[in-house]
Amino acid sequence: MVCKLRDVEDFAHLVGHRFPGAVVSVPEHFTWLWSDAVGSRPRAGSAHPSIAYPLGLRGTGLRIDEILAIVGAGREDGVLLGECGFELHRPLRPEVAYEGSGGIVAVERKRGARAGTFDLVRFEVHLREESGEEAVRCSYTWVVPRGGGDDAAG
Numbered sequence: 001m002v003c004k005l006r007d008v009e010d011f012a013h014l015v016g017h018r019f020p021g022a023v024v025s026v027p028e029h030f031t032w033l034w035s036d037a038v039g040s041r042p043r044a045g046s047a048h049p050s051i052a053y054p055l056g057l058r059g060t061g062l063r064i065d066e067i068l069a070i071v072g073a074g075r076e077d078g079v080l081l082g083e084c085g086f087e088l089h090r091p092l093r094p095e096v097a098y099e100g101s102g103g104i105v106a107v108e109r110k111r112g113a114r115a116g117t118f119d120l121v122r123f124e125v126h127l128r129e130e131s132g133e134e135a136v137r138c139s140y141t142w143v144v145p146r147g148g149g150d151d152a153a154g
Contacts, residue, residue: 009146011072011107011119018103022061024127026051028094047092053084055092056125056138059100070104071121073144082120082141090135098127098135105139109146116148 026034026047034051035042042048060067065075073079092098102125111117125138 009072010109011121011144012109014071014104014107014121016103017070019067019101019123019125020061021099021101022059023097023099024055024058025097026055026092026094031094045093047094049086049088049092051092052086052088052127052136052138055098055127056086056100056136056140059098059125059127059138060102060123061100067123071107071119071142071144078145080143082143084141085139087137087139088135089137090129090133092127092135097130099130101126101128102138111148115145117146119144119146 031047031051032042035048038048038050040048057064062070068074068077068079071079102123104121104123106120106122108120108122109117110120120141121144122139122141124140126134127136127138128134
C-alpha cells in the first residue's frame, strides 16, 4: 500500500545524491549466457552491449532495495522501470574491472488521473576502465508511485 503522506513530500532534494559506487566486472561465462538470453551470437573477448544494464546497476554499489529506500519507496510500492539507456564509448569486455560512479540527476513530480501522484527519478552511472576512460554511461528512469490514484487505498 502506498503511503498517502507521500503526496505532499517533495523528493527534489535527492537531485545530486551520490551513490557509493563499486568496482564491477563481468565473468566470461556470464557474457556467453547473456548473449544466449538476448538471442545474440557470443564473441570471445566482447560482451553484448545490453549487459550494461545490470553492470550499471551493480556499479552504483547498492542493491535495488537500497536505491528504493533512498527514493522513499519499497518493493511493495510498485516502482516501475520507465526507461533506460546506454551511451557506449567502447565495447564492454569480460573480466575487465570497471569503476562505477554516479547518482540521482533528476526528480520530476507528475500526476495522472489514474496513476495519481508519482515521481520520475532519473539516475546515471558511469563505468570507467582502470585508465580512467569512460566505457559506458547508463541512465535509468524509475516511476515511483506516491499515491492518490484510482487504485489508492482510501
